[in-house]
Amino acid sequence: MTQAAPIGRTRDAEPADFDHVQDWVFDLDNTLYPRHTDLFSQIDKRMTAFVAELLQMEPDEAKLLQKDLYRRHGTTLRGLMEEHRVDPDAFLSFVHDIDYSWLAPDPALGEEIRRLPGRKFIFTNGDRGHAERTARMLGILDHFEDIFDIVAAGLVPKPAGETYDKFMGLHRIDGPRAAMFEDLARNLEVPARVGMRTVLVAPRNFESTLGDYWEHEGREADHIDFVTDDLATFLRRIQGA
Template sequence: MSDTTAEIGRTRDVTPADFAHVRDWVFDLDNTLYPRRTDLFAQIDKRMTSYVSELLQVSAEEAKVVQKELYREYGTTLRGLMERHRIDPDGFLSFVHDIDYSFLAPDPALGAEIERLPGRKFIFTNGDRGHAERTARALGILEHFEDVFDIVAAGLVPKPAAETYDKFMGLHRIDTERAAMFEDLARNLEVPKARGMRTVLVVPENFETTIGDVWEHEGRDGEHIDFVTDDLTRFLRRLRGEARDAA
């Protein structure tokens, strides 16, 4: 698919002028800086199910239902478990991020495009710093980022809570009128757009809605989405005025 405005049926290719004002570039981590098809997050998902199953002493199938309910209601499974079961967040984060990162291959093309962006670059994730750093290091892009703002820095309050964005923006003195955010979940772009940021939704290849839970795709045709892409590297390349066929 081409990079388009979010209003399905009306297309407009992104141009360098659309992001010429941006000096702070904010990227979600999982399923944003690497494609969803990589299935890295699937490992975390399975370990969360295992954690819930052991905690509640229920089957994996029952645990999965609870896990997804908590995720949707509270923003993360962790937050839901903290609210309902008073779990130790450090233990949870350590357990669910004990995964195999060898599935990730270095992505020098993405790294080159991130490096060329003018200004500062940040990772803003509902995961923890260790997971973000291991992931970005495996991709070969960690060195391009000013900082990682993780769930611990957020006081364990996940996106899409407005207070979490405000904490991040305050900590790094983000001028939201000169900032852009890239995310794979439409709901996580509502606050950034309201604060004045340019927003980009990163969707699965071929715009498939069959990947992930249906509700995860809700709102991606909303007015809070400025652009949609299924290829982050190509999108960033075109911000430099590169031709479509150069990707």
């Protein structure tokens, strides 16, 4: 078994840092498309609307509760299931009823994902339908071996260790021969622990308008090997182009 060498984020990634990787794992939202695309804001607003209707709350109050559930449970859905016995199918159907025309095809990203050696996966806390629609709009859906969604995870979201175990077991992924790309640092802790290369996809100059501040906690942590704000360029660089 080839062990990945330790990495420091003070230098740029090189092809040698990833030449052992045979499985490439990508989060979906704010990772395969840039955060400034702001597609996820539609989902966020619909989650707030769902909470407001369910609990008969004012929108501002519902948003505060939604964010609290998200932070404490990993996803708003998990929090609603745990604390309010919400039907997950109804929630997922409602929050993913959005306008995907906000996304434009990304042929540059598609080409770099296509060129990666080995298997490629989408691993998301969203559902398969949302992942398929998003990847199809980006023009990258056909490059992936499979999509592991929140339903496949038994509705237990990242960063729960059991969810990574389920994903890796299903696809027989060897951690030291894999790499994972994520926009949330906390979701890379388990991948780092099992030996994966970890890449945080995040804006270089964080602004509060791009998300809750706590979502970006840990971006300087030791379990992050590399940080990039341009996924296509990063993939091109590590493939020696």
